[in-house]
Amino acid sequence: MILRIVAVTVVGPRRLDLRFSNGVRKHVDLSPLLEGPMFEPLREARYFERVELDNVCGTVVWPNGADFAPESLFALPELTQARKRRTMARK
Template identity: 45%
Template sequence: MNGWLLLEFYNNERKFVDIKPLMKGVLEQLREKKFFEQFYIDPELGTVTWPGELDLDPHNLYKQGVDAMDIKILAQYDDLL
């Protein structure tokens, strides 16, 4: 389990977010692949959620995320090397 999510936000921005550093304490169960795969988007909270009311703050996810277009541009440069 690599801990990365690709999320699309309300402003239509797509970002990759590494949530592995957050997988401590109560969120440590996200390290278990079967549990991690049970995620869903809570329409009221507007964020990724797991059973047991485990959810992540969408504002923090947005701030921590790396824009998908930036990664695409970096990947193109990598191809040139």
């Protein structure tokens, strides 16, 4: 089965709530992935919020073409409530 993202919501700076085609829902922090010229704009909160769901590819995408394979996002650790608080405290 090909893994796809079927829903996305921005839940904080560099953080997304993702629902996958296998029924799994995860809150993930993309901060570790936002390096290099393609992903640098996503570090800015207002730009990050411009994420859209690409229904053709089954992933998330930004206006500059930046995207991530659903498998890469699925592999990220889910943010627990404690990690969410620590992440927010650092911002």
